[in-house]
Amino acid sequence: MNDPTPLLIFETLLTAYGHQQWWPAESPFEMMVGAVLTQNTNWKNVEQAIGNLKAANMLDAASIVCADHEQLAGVIRPSGFFNQKACRLQLFSRFYIAHGEISGLRKQPMDEMRVQLLALSGIGPETADSMLLYALEKPVFVVDAYTRRIFTRLGLLSGKIDYDAIQNYFHQQLEPQLSLFQEYHALIVEHAKRHCRSKPLCGKCPLLNSCNYSKQ
DNA sequence: ACCCAGGGTCATA
DNA sequence: TATGACCATGGG
Numbered sequence: 001m002n003d004p005t006p007l008l009i010f011e012t013l014l015t016a017y018g019h020q021q022w023w024p025a026e027s028p029f030e031m032m033v034g035a036v037l038t039q040n041t042n043w044k045n046v047e048q049a050i051g052n053l054k055a056a057n058m059l060d061a062a063s064i065v066c067a068d069h070e071q072l073a074g075v076i077r078p079s080g081f082f083n084q085k086a087c088r089l090q091l092f093s094r095f096y097i098a099h100g101e102i103s104g105l106r107k108q109p110m111d112e113m114r115v116q117l118l119a120l121s122g123i124g125p126e127t128a129d130s131m132l133l134y135a136l137e138k139p140v141f142v143v144d145a146y147t148r149r150i151f152t153r154l155g156l157l158s159g160k161i162d163y164d165a166i167q168n169y170f171h172q173q174l175e176p177q178l179s180l181f182q183e184y185h186a187l188i189v190e191h192a193k194r195h196c197r198s199k200p201l202c203g204k205c206p207l208l209n210s211c212n213y214s215k216q
Numbered sequence: 217a218c219c220c221a222g223g224g225t226c227a228t229a
Numbered sequence: 230t231a232t233g234a235c236c237a238t239g240g241g
Binding site for chain 3: 040041042044045048049077078079080081082083084085
Binding site for chain 2: 023034035036038039040041042043044045046080081084088121122123124125126127130142144145146185186188189192193
């Protein structure tokens with residue numbers, strides 16, 4: 001069988017899992033806060049932290065900027081790395097206000113916005129791209145650890161390759177369509193949740209049909 | 217008791 | 230530039 005294309009993998013995942021409703025958040029700002037809180041952290045923990053922010057009536061940029069560090073850290077405690085993340089949220093919230101909140105951010109060209117997000121301490125490529133894709137509605141492909149793992153196993157990516165190179169690969173292989181990129185990343189996360197977390201292969205993996213899945 | 221999770225930064229060589 | 234240490238909670 002020929003190598004599967006990224007589009008074929010997408011269709012396989014979509015058929016297997018159906019349409020995902022992503023990102024789970026009630027507002028763009030909540031989405032961006034979630035992007036920081038979920039760094040190397042289980043989403044369940046993030047839900048608690050966001051629930052705490054809502055309960056404290058602190059889920060807006062002004063409240064986060066004005067909050068006392070200790071208080072903010074305490075509120076987001078369940079998400080782990082709470083000291084770091086409190087600083088990151090305050091830094092980002094200041095940026096968010098300074099740039100005209102969501103409408104201001106959405107007016108910026110995608111590449112410029114990406115550079116500016118990356119310039120903030122605590123926002124790396126995956127966090128920046130998640131924000132661009134789900135809050136600012138720019139068609140960027142989000143690369144996460146699962147993406148790397150899955151496509152390496154499929155034999156479509158080599159092990160030694162950095163974030164931007166992987167992203168370039170998908171940008172070349174797919175039409176830059178917002179809904180496609182939003183759905184694709186969501187499906188990859190959903191796939192990882194169901195399969196291949198600790199165990200590499202389970203018999204029900206929908207990607208088993210897609211040729212080389214298993215090598216490495 | 218160990219491993220992982222919807223990463224990123226910083227110090228060291 | 231390329232590893233390693235570090236951040237920290239909650240669930241399997």
